[in-house]
Amino acid sequence: MIEIDISGEERELLKNLIAQLRELVLSTSSEGPLDPSIRRLFPAAHAENQELEREYQKTMRDQLLEKRLSNLDRVEQSLFDKELEPEALSAWITIINDLRLVLGTHLDVSEEEELSLADPNSPDHQQRAIYHYLSHLLGELVDVASI
Numbered sequence: 001m002i003e004i005d006i007s008g009e010e011r012e013l014l015k016n017l018i019a020q021l022r023e024l025v026l027s028t029s030s031e032g033p034l035d036p037s038i039r040r041l042f043p044a045a046h047a048e049n050q051e052l053e054r055e056y057q058k059t060m061r062d063q064l065l066e067k068r069l070s071n072l073d074r075v076e077q078s079l080f081d082k083e084l085e086p087e088a089l090s091a092w093i094t095i096i097n098d099l100r101l102v103l104g105t106h107l108d109v110s111e112e113e114e115l116s117l118a119d120p121n122s123p124d125h126q127q128r129a130i131y132h133y134l135s136h137l138l139g140e141l142v143d144v145a146s147i
Contacts, residue, residue, distance in 0.1 A: 001083040
């Protein structure tokens with residue numbers, strides 16, 4: 001068992017973010033375009049060949065969606081637990097990373113650029129703060145999982 005020591009406010013934030021992520025991933029189908037904010041959750045396998053890419057997405061997107069929904073369920077079920085089993089910890093890591101990817105895409109974060117908190121009066125300041133929080137939480141979870 002792994003102790004998860006985060007506040008009730010943090011758990012409520014995660015609960016709200018998970019609900020939003022669930023809504024976003026459920027809005028996708030095995031065919032058709034992806035919402036740009038979740039494109040990193042369903043990566044292209046054949047970006048150079050649209051026909052192969054359509055076939056790949058048609059075959060794999062539902063499987064990826066099913067796995068994501070299963071992880072979302074697992075995290076929701078354990079969200080207010082004080083301790084996590086290793087399988088739940090793995091789901092947490094996956095979902096926190098998915099949340100970071102979606103928010104990072106929305107904020108146009110690249111791997112080369114570290115996102116700063118910038119101006120506290122900026123319209124996306126709260127989203128940037130959440131991105132930093134998720135990054136920190138993910139790092140902590142990965143550290144615990146590697147012990």
